[in-house]
Amino acid sequence: MKDQEYLRNNTRIAAMKEESLSRREFLKVSGQVGLGALALAVDGRALLLGQEGTTQWLHHSFQSQSGAAWIREIYLEAREVDWELAPGKIIKAMAYNGQIPGPEIRLKEGERVRIVLKNTLPEPTTIHWHGVDVPNPMDGVPGITQDPIRPGETFVYEFEARPAGTRWYHTHFQEHRQLDLGLYAPLIIEPAEEKELAFDxxxxxxxxxxxxxxxxxxxxxxxxxxxxxxxxxxxxxxxxxxxxxxxxxxxxxxxxxxxxxxxxxxxxxxxxxxxxxxxxxxxxxxxxxxxxxxxxxxxxxxxxxxxxxxxxxxxxxxxxxxxxxxxxxxxxxxxxxxxxxxxx
Ligand SMILES: [Cu+2]
The missing domain is CATH 2.60.40.420 (Cupredoxins -  blue copper proteins)
Incomplete structure (x- = not known):
C-alpha cells in the first residue's frame, strides 16, 4: 500500500494517533468538503490527525475510477486558537489544524496532492505553496490567481510536488497579520530517489x-x-x-x-x-x-x-x-x- 510506504517514510506522522475510518465516514467527510461527488475507490483506511483528539487532519490516498493515478488528499482547517507560548502567555492566534506551526506536510517529489482548505476564520484567507512549482491557479494570491476564500468556504488546491527540498506553506492574505499570527507550516518534498529515510x-x-x-x-x-x-x-x-x-x-x-x-x-x-x-x-x-x-x-x-x-x-x-x-x-x-x- 502506498499509504503504508508513506507512513514508513514519515516518522513524525506515523508516531501520531491513528484511527480507522469506514468508507461511509470518509465519504461523509469528503461530502463536507465538496468532494462527495467523486467516485472513489477507497482502500478502507484513512488517517485522522489533530490536536487534543480533534479530527481536522485527514490524509488519504485514493484511486480515480479509471484506476489511473494515486492522489494524496490532505485536509486543513484555518481557524483562530488560544495559543500558549509559555505558561501564562496565552495569545489569540491563527493556526492550521489548531497548531503552530501547522502540520508538517511531507511528499515525494512528483507525487500528486490535493489539499482541501476549509476557512473557519472570521475573515478571508488563501494558501501559498512557497518554493513549489505549482500551476498559476494554485498559487494562492488573492485577486490575482484566485478569489479570497471567504469565512465558511472551502478551496481545493491540487498540484505535483516539486522540486524536492525544504519548502513552506503559508497564508497569502494580509500576511502582515495572518502570517504573523501563525498561519504557516513546513512542506517537505523528499527526493523521488530517496527510498527510505536515511536518518535515525x-x-x-x-x-x-x-x-x-x-x-x-x-x-x-x-x-x-x-x-x-x-x-x-x-x-x-x-x-x-x-x-x-x-x-x-x-x-x-x-x-x-x-x-x-x-x-x-x-x-x-x-x-x-x-x-x-x-x-x-x-x-x-x-x-x-x-x-x-x-x-x-x-x-x-x-x-x-x-x-x-x-x-x-x-x-x-x-x-x-x-x-x-x-x-x-x-x-x-x-x-x-x-x-x-x-x-x-
Ligand atoms: Cu535569533
Missing part, C-alpha cells in the same frame, strides 16, 4: 518571534494581536522568541541516542537572522534556502536567514549530554529561542 532522527525547528506586550491573554485576532505589529505600525518590539511555537523551557527537546544520524531543518519565520548553535559538537550544513550545497560545510553555528530562510544540517550525535541548542543572539536566547539536544 529528523526534526524541523521553526523559529519565530512574538510581540505579546505584557503577556496577558489578548482579545481578538482582528486587533492584530500576537504579532500585534499589524496595528502598531511595527512599533511594538518582539518579547518572545520561539521554536515550534513554544518559548524555552517549554520547547520540545530533541531526544537522541548516541550514534544517531540526525537531520535538523530550520525555518526562520521572523524578520531577523538567527545564528543557531549546538553545544558539544559540530554539524554539516547540507542545504540553504531549499537548495542543496555542492559540498557540505562543517560548522558549529549557522545563520538562518531572515524572511523565510531555511537551513538543513546533519550530525552524528556522538557527544552525550543535555546539550544547549540555541540562537546565539543574547536577546533571542533570553526571549526563549532555545531547546536541548538530549543525547543519551
Amino acid at each position: 532522527r529528523e526534526y524541523t525547528l521553526v523559529l519565530d518571534d512574538w510581540a505579546t506586550g505584557i503577556g496577558h491573554p489578548l482579545l481578538s485576532t482582528r486587533a492584530g494581536t500576537a504579532g500585534r505589529r499589524g496595528n502598531m505600525g511595527g512599533m511594538m518590539g518582539s518579547d518572545v522568541w520561539t521554536i515550534n511555537g513554544k518559548q524555552y523551557p517549554k520547547t520540545e527537546p530533541l531526544r537522541l541516542r548516541k550514534g544517531d544520524l540526525v537531520r535538523v531543518r530550520f525555518f526562520n519565520h521572523s524578520m531577523e537572522a538567527h545564528p543557531m548553535h549546538l553545544h558539544g559538537q559540530s554539524f554539516k550544513v547540507l542545504a540553504v534556502n531549499g537548495q542543496g550545497l555542492p559540498a557540505p560545510i562543517v560548522k558549529d553555528s549557522v545563520d538562518v536567514e531572515a524572511h523565510m530562510g531555511s537551513v538543513d544540517i546533519e550530525f552524528i550525535a556522538h557527544n552525550p549530554g543535555d546539550r544547549f541548542f540555541h540562537c546565539h543572539k543574547p536577546m533571542h536566547m533570553r526571549g526563549g529561542m532555545v531547546t536541548l539536544a538530549k543525547i543519551g
Whole structure:
C-alpha cells in the first residue's frame, strides 16, 4: 500500500494517533468538503490527525475510477486558537489544524496532492505553496490567481510536488497579520530517489518571534494581536522568541541516542537572522534556502536567514549530554529561542 510506504517514510506522522475510518465516514467527510461527488475507490483506511483528539487532519490516498493515478488528499482547517507560548502567555492566534506551526506536510517529489482548505476564520484567507512549482491557479494570491476564500468556504488546491527540498506553506492574505499570527507550516518534498529515510532522527525547528506586550491573554485576532505589529505600525518590539511555537523551557527537546544520524531543518519565520548553535559538537550544513550545497560545510553555528530562510544540517550525535541548542543572539536566547539536544 502506498499509504503504508508513506507512513514508513514519515516518522513524525506515523508516531501520531491513528484511527480507522469506514468508507461511509470518509465519504461523509469528503461530502463536507465538496468532494462527495467523486467516485472513489477507497482502500478502507484513512488517517485522522489533530490536536487534543480533534479530527481536522485527514490524509488519504485514493484511486480515480479509471484506476489511473494515486492522489494524496490532505485536509486543513484555518481557524483562530488560544495559543500558549509559555505558561501564562496565552495569545489569540491563527493556526492550521489548531497548531503552530501547522502540520508538517511531507511528499515525494512528483507525487500528486490535493489539499482541501476549509476557512473557519472570521475573515478571508488563501494558501501559498512557497518554493513549489505549482500551476498559476494554485498559487494562492488573492485577486490575482484566485478569489479570497471567504469565512465558511472551502478551496481545493491540487498540484505535483516539486522540486524536492525544504519548502513552506503559508497564508497569502494580509500576511502582515495572518502570517504573523501563525498561519504557516513546513512542506517537505523528499527526493523521488530517496527510498527510505536515511536518518535515525529528523526534526524541523521553526523559529519565530512574538510581540505579546505584557503577556496577558489578548482579545481578538482582528486587533492584530500576537504579532500585534499589524496595528502598531511595527512599533511594538518582539518579547518572545520561539521554536515550534513554544518559548524555552517549554520547547520540545530533541531526544537522541548516541550514534544517531540526525537531520535538523530550520525555518526562520521572523524578520531577523538567527545564528543557531549546538553545544558539544559540530554539524554539516547540507542545504540553504531549499537548495542543496555542492559540498557540505562543517560548522558549529549557522545563520538562518531572515524572511523565510531555511537551513538543513546533519550530525552524528556522538557527544552525550543535555546539550544547549540555541540562537546565539543574547536577546533571542533570553526571549526563549532555545531547546536541548538530549543525547543519551
Ligand atoms: Cu535569533
